[in-house]
Structures are given as C-alpha cells and as structure tokens.
Amino acid sequence: MSVKIGLVGTGTVGGGCIDIIQKHKDDFKRHYGIDIELVRVCSLDPAEAEAHGVGHLFTPDFHEITTDPEIDLVIELIGGTGVARTIVTEAIKNGKNVVTANKALMATAGEEIFDLADEAGVEIAFEASVGGGIPIIDPLKHSLISNEISSVLGIVNGTTNYMLTRMAEDGMSYDDVLAEAQAKGFAEADPTADVDGFDAAAKIAILASIAFNSRVVMSDVHNEGIRSIQPIDLATARSMGYAVKLLAIGHRLPEGIDVRVHPTMIPLSHQLAHVNGVDNAIYVTGDAVGETMFFGAGAGSGPAASAVMGDVLEVSRHIMLGVPPIVGCTCTDKLPIVSMDNLETRYYMRFVVPDRTGVLAKSAEVFARNDVSLRSVVQEGTASRDAVNLIFVTHTACEKNIRAALAELSAMDDMLLAEPTVIRVED
Numbered sequence: 001m002s003v004k005i006g007l008v009g010t011g012t013v014g015g016g017c018i019d020i021i022q023k024h025k026d027d028f029k030r031h032y033g034i035d036i037e038l039v040r041v042c043s044l045d046p047a048e049a050e051a052h053g054v055g056h057l058f059t060p061d062f063h064e065i066t067t068d069p070e071i072d073l074v075i076e077l078i079g080g081t082g083v084a085r086t087i088v089t090e091a092i093k094n095g096k097n098v099v100t101a102n103k104a105l106m107a108t109a110g111e112e113i114f115d116l117a118d119e120a121g122v123e124i125a126f127e128a129s130v131g132g133g134i135p136i137i138d139p140l141k142h143s144l145i146s147n148e149i150s151s152v153l154g155i156v157n158g159t160t161n162y163m164l165t166r167m168a169e170d171g172m173s174y175d176d177v178l179a180e181a182q183a184k185g186f187a188e189a190d191p192t193a194d195v196d197g198f199d200a201a202a203k204i205a206i207l208a209s210i211a212f213n214s215r216v217v218m219s220d221v222h223n224e225g226i227r228s229i230q231p232i233d234l235a236t237a238r239s240m241g242y243a244v245k246l247l248a249i250g251h252r253l254p255e256g257i258d259v260r261v262h263p264t265m266i267p268l269s270h271q272l273a274h275v276n277g278v279d280n281a282i283y284v285t286g287d288a289v290g291e292t293m294f295f296g297a298g299a300g301s302g303p304a305a306s307a308v309m310g311d312v313l314e315v316s317r318h319i320m321l322g323v324p325p326i327v328g329c330t331c332t333d334k335l336p337i338v339s340m341d342n343l344e345t346r347y348y349m350r351f352v353v354p355d356r357t358g359v360l361a362k363s364a365e366v367f368a369r370n371d372v373s374l375r376s377v378v379q380e381g382t383a384s385r386d387a388v389n390l391i392f393v394t395h396t397a398c399e400k401n402i403r404a405a406l407a408e409l410s411a412m413d414d415m416l417l418a419e420p421t422v423i424r425v426e427d
Helices: 012-032 046-051 083-093 103-120 137-143 158-170 174-183 198-212 231-239 301-321 359-369 399-411
Strands: 003-008 036-042 073-076 097-100 149-155 242-253 256-267 279-286 290-297 344-354 374-381 387-394 421-425
Touching (some): 003 012, 012 036, 012 046, 012 301, 083 097, 083 103, 097 103, 137 198, 149 198, 158 174, 158 231, 158 279, 198 242, 198 256, 231 242, 231 344, 290 301, 344 359, 359 374, 359 387
Parallel strands (some): 003 073, 073 097, 256 421
Antiparallel strands (some): 149 242, 149 279, 242 256, 279 290, 344 421
16 A cells, blocks of 8 residues: 655655655655655646656646645645645645645644544644744654653744844844845745744743644734844843844743743853854753754755655554544643733843934833833943944843833934844843
8 A cells, every 4th residue: 555645835844755755755654654646736836746756646736636645645745824825724624644745834724624624534743833944843742741841942944044144253244144044945035024023932832732732823923023133132142141033932831821922031151052054953851851942954955845745644644554644733731922012121222323422321210101110221332423322231020111112212302313222141
C-alpha cells in the first residue's frame, strides 16, 4: 500500500519537498516502511514543476487534487488565508489528511479547521508553520505533554533577528539594514509582516494555543515591530547588560494568558540573547522538565521542507497502519487573554527632544503624574545640534500608565521631535 500525495504550491518550500521525496522515497520505504507516492502537483507556474522534474504531474487546478478520490494526503504550501483556506477545508471535507506550513491560516482559522478534521476523521499537521526546521509543535503536543507549560518565549522571525543583529554588531541604521536584508532575500519587498510583528504574532498564537491548551488567535496578540529601533538603543542596552530581540512571548498566569510580540531587552546571560542572524529559537518552561530551548534555522527551502516532510511521513505512517487521527489541538480550557494594559514590567524609552532647558524637567513631571517611577536618565547627542536623545529606564511600571504618559508627552507642542522608541525589559 502506498500513500498518494497531492501537493499545492511549488515555490521555495514546495520545491524542497519535491526534491526530498525524489531523493529519499526509497529510503523512507526501506528504513521506516513508509511508501509515499507524489501523484499530482499544482501551482500558478508549470515551469516550477518542470524545474523539479514533475512536469508530468502538473495541474493548474487545485480542485483536481482536493477532490481526487485516490489522493490520501494534501500538502498546502501557497500561504495566506484566502485560496489556501479553500484548499485545506475542501480537502478535509473530501476525506483527505492535510499537512500545511500556513501560520496565518492556522492562527486565524485553526478552530474551524480542527473541527472539520474531527468531523471528517482525518488528520491536520502543521509543524512547519512555526520555526522553520525547528521541531517545536510536535514536542509541545507529545514529548512535553506531561508538563504544565508556564511560558513560551521565541525569536521566531529570521528577518527581524538578522536586522537587529546587524544593527547591534555593525551599527547599521534601520533603513540601511532593511535594504541589505531585501537585497539578500531575507526580507520581502513589502516587509510589513516581518518588521511590524505580524508574522511573529501568528506564530505565538499557534504556540500559546498548544502550550496552554487554550484557543489563542492572532487578533488576541498585541504586536509591535522594530521600525523605531536604532543602533543607539542596542548599544545602550548592551551597556546595561541586555540584548534587544523581537520576542514572541506567551505566559500562563493565574488570571489567564499573557501573549504579545514586541522588541524586548533580555539579559545577556540568557541563551536567547545569543541567537543571532536569521536563526530562530524557542524557549519553553514546564513544571517537570524545567527550562528547554529549541534552536535552528527558521526559514529557507531545506529547513521548512524538512518540517513539512516530517509531518507527511508521520501522517502517512498513521494512514498505512490504520491509526486513528491524532488530536490536532487540545485547546479546551478557554482561558481569558490578559489585557496588555495590565502588564507590569520595566521600560526603556528614548525620545528625540529639543535641546533646550526644561525639557527633562517637564518629562519627569509627566511620568510622576502618571505613577511611573524613573530609575535612570541619560542624555545623548544627535547629528542635529538642536536635538538630543533623552533615554529613560523605569522601575517596574504598569503598561497603561506608560501609555498615558506617552500620550501626554506627544500632545505637548514641540516636545517630541520623532516617534518614541519603547522597549520592554524581560528579566
């Protein structure tokens, strides 16, 4: 018996999957007893299928895959939440198991997809949706299932991690490093999803749902990006004993789930502080296992295809052995999402202000009025002779008080000459 596979999407990751199947198909059968057969591929460009030697399997119509009664498993690799949603749901309704790398789809329509899979008695697997080639979803669902997970912290976006690394190590400006990342293919022509934290928000929604056994969707996640970060912020952080990373954070608290994405200062003594370049890492804390970290390449044809094919082989093994579908999500606890307003932590804030008497005093008065206690104040010069960087580090403060102080400062005439930079401190 062979498991017949249809693949939708022959781009970078899809092409990687085709290459793995062609190279290792006989190895899978010999070593693991798993016989898989790629019988149909679909994409917008037949030349991609030809380039990987499967032009004879090409179809431009995904319905020929999702409705074909002979196909057992559909791989969806086109991304997005439009056509991809139709492909996945149609395949499930036609009794097909599905493997996807689609983080946006699973973070927004996961509940619908899991419910459909349960009704149809098929399996949905999505390891490659988070962390590229890093195994993390399967460990959370199986290896760490005996733990109560208290926190999941992740550097889960390679683009922003590369940019922050270059800014920290080489003093490059945000604009220059973004242009470099785009030239190297690490950043898209429209980098919004990466640099504004949307990509990381989808990933932490998926991880938090599994880790805390409660449904978290992308809209639950507070997300901020790295557009306002400059080398001065990274140098100041290092002088304080911290590195700055775009961190995806999930904490299980007595009052619910704290889930957010934003630039974060983490101690240089923490393992995540030394994850650089395009690498990803996910740090998980459980009550039995303690602290664990999963590290590796977060993107690229090989790593992502590796994760997809791991799911394909596991689901194929279940099909061949007649194993009932594995539980897709254990999101049954219905825990509330903790409001970002209630966050209490320390804050680093940098303002570009006029170089004149009284600005520092006015700023301090605003913070005092809003119950924000300042730990330190540093004034740094800028290229402009009539402006300075005013850097504040607070004691532990409440998010809503910080936001109120920032709003009051922004409303003052000629007080702030640029958008403030705010970095939370995660000790």
